[in-house]
Amino acid sequence: MSFQFNVPDMTCGHCVSTITKAVKDAVPGATVTTDLGAHRVTVDGTTDVDEVRQAIVDAGYEAQLA
Structure with a gap:
């Protein structure tokens, strides 16, 4: 799931x-792709959207599901 x-x-x-x-620390094995210009992070390899969002927030960034 992505x-x-x-x-x-x-x-x-x-x-x-x-x-x-x-994200990789929170979800080992996940694939993380970023688009800096679009301010977008794509994560593949997990079904737990909340865990991924929380990892980004805990790192000090806002994260809104696109």
């Missing part, structure tokens, strides 16, 4: 790295 999140405060490569690490 989920997309709008992350409006993801503005640089450091943000991308932080979010990617947070």
Whole structure:
């Protein structure tokens, strides 16, 4: 299953790295794809949307299901 999140405060490569690490730590084996320009994070490999959203929030970013 794939989920997309709008992350409006993801503005640089450091943000991308932080979010990617947070999601992969929370959901081992997940695939994380980012589109910095669109402020979008796509996560494949989990069915728990709340766990993914919480990982992004705990990393310090807003996350809204797209």
